[in-house]
Every structure is written in C-alpha cells, then in structure tokens.
Amino acid sequence: MSDEAVTVLGIDIGGTKMAAAIVSADGRLVREDRIPTPAGDADQVFAALGELIDRIRDDATPAAVGIGSAGPLDQQYGLVSPVNIAGWRNFPLVDRVRDLVGGVPVRLGVDGHCFALGEFWTGAGRTVDNLLGIVVSTGVGAGLVLDGKPLLGQSGNAAHLGHMVVDLDGEACACGSFGCVETYASGPRMVARAKRRGWRSDEAVDAAVLSADAAAGDEIALAVFDDGAQALAAGIVATAVTVDLTTVVIGGGVAKAGPVLFDPVQRWVKRFAQLPFVAELTVVPAQLPNAGLIGAARLGRDALEPAGLATAGQSDRSPRPGAGSGNDPRLGQPTTVDASG
C-alpha cells in the first residue's frame, strides 16, 4: 500500500464535543465530523461515539487510530476519566475503539499533547522540531514536541503547564495546589478576577465578553488579561529554559481574543526570557481549527512507524506540508538565525 493510500482515524474527546476525522498519512484532512458530547452512562456515551466513528470511516478500516482525550487518563491500560464526562470513569476507551474498528493499533494521548502534535505536524510549528503548544480555554492545557517527538512523560501527563506554580502567594487551584498558571489565565478564572474588581459583577458573562471589553479599552478587562498573560509567560519561559526551545503556539477559546492576549504575552515573554538561548522565543497563534484532532491522528499514524525510525535523523522524518521550504512568514520571524551570511 502506498503512503498516499494509508489513512488513520483521529478522535478528539472533550466535555462539550466529540470529533472524528479521517486523515492521510501525510497529515491531510480527508473528512471530519463532530457531535455534542451526550449525557448518559458509559455505554450511552460510547454508543454516540461509535455512531460517529462508523459514519466517518464509512465501512473502511483505517490503518491505525489515535485518540486525544481530556484527562485524566491511564495510558498504560487505555482508560479515560474526563472530568467533564461523568459517565466515563476508568472507561476502557482504547479497547472499545479497537473492538469497534477492527484490531488496528490504537493510541491514546492527553488532549494538550495532541494539540501540540497537530500544530507541529501541519500547523504553526510545521517548520520547527521543538515546540510548546498551549490551549487556553476553561483550563490551560499544554504539550511538548521535542526533537520531532511528543514528550509524554512517565505517566503520559508531561507538560502540565497550567499547573506550574507562578505565584508563591497565589489563589487556591482546582488541582489542590495554589498560584498555578491556570488560576490567572483560564477563561473562568479571568472572568472571576475581573468581577471581583467590579467588572460586570451582576451579569452572567464569559471570557469572550471579557476579551471584547478588553479590546474596547476597558481598564479592568485589560488588567486581568495582562495578569493572565504574565502568568502564561512565566510558565512559557520556565518551560523554554528547561527544555530549550524557541517556538510556542497558543490556541483555545481564550486565545481567540487575539492581540488582547498575544500582545501582553509577547511583552512578558520578552521581559522574562533573558538567557541567550531563549532570547528569540516566539509566541504565535495556532493555525489549525482542529489541531487536537489532527494531532490525535498523528498519534495513530506514529503507531505505524517502523521500529528505529524514532531515533533516525531529520531526513527520515515524516513529511510535513511546508516543512523545509524556508521560513514561514506566519511564524513571525525565523527561529534560527545564521549571522555568518
């Protein structure tokens, strides 16, 4: 079978929607569909997902399946317990999907990792080998791609940037710690902070309203975005000096705020990133509307890699559209600068 004929199935599991797509081995989206995540018990939720999968694969058997899911999850046993899907607690999603699709390799990953992998494969990070991807939404998720491979970590939960402590006197966090990036930068926490300062305190409003008000010049909204941006930048720079990278991609609902978020993030990153090897740290918006889904497909596709390829050099790397074609203007600036001319 030629590489072009190989397709993989990507699945993205979230608390509000479930998406599935057929993706070619070189990262092109063939078709995609999504449904609202249903309420119900474990089997009812899976029945809805199963219908979606059957519809999208249309009787064909993909070569592999990759699943990105909201956490927590148990990668060793393929179990998921998404916080916002009450019916699934230690649900054996990998086994159930494998049974449904027909015995092909099935890989499972954290949704933040899949986001980073998707942007690395065909999105804003397709010309670089090292990338931090961050999803700023109702929480703050993240994933790292290092030397072209996702960093999973011992338990599969690496790169939990949202729970990096950036304020030693900070507020309590849902994770049990305090002063986490997420307590400043998640949409709901930014809205709560703004309300405590008197912004639309009697209204039922969300982060989209907050970002619109910030864009219109509201001082409280701007200050809250600046605080969130500072926390994000602290997490970004801490990660960059730890693993040595230059490209950060931010997506998610709150990132749709655009310059209201990106301008202060870039300003704070520039302030914090003083060591020479992170001085060129670049923060750019996500390019894919469905990076988590594309990244999930990439997880599945990587299950097909022949053993040994993972340690091979750049020339053996999986093809990425646009990769190797020079500097991508959408990356803002070259990520490597050869001053020798």
Ligand SMILES: [Zn+2]
């Ligand atoms: Zn936390």
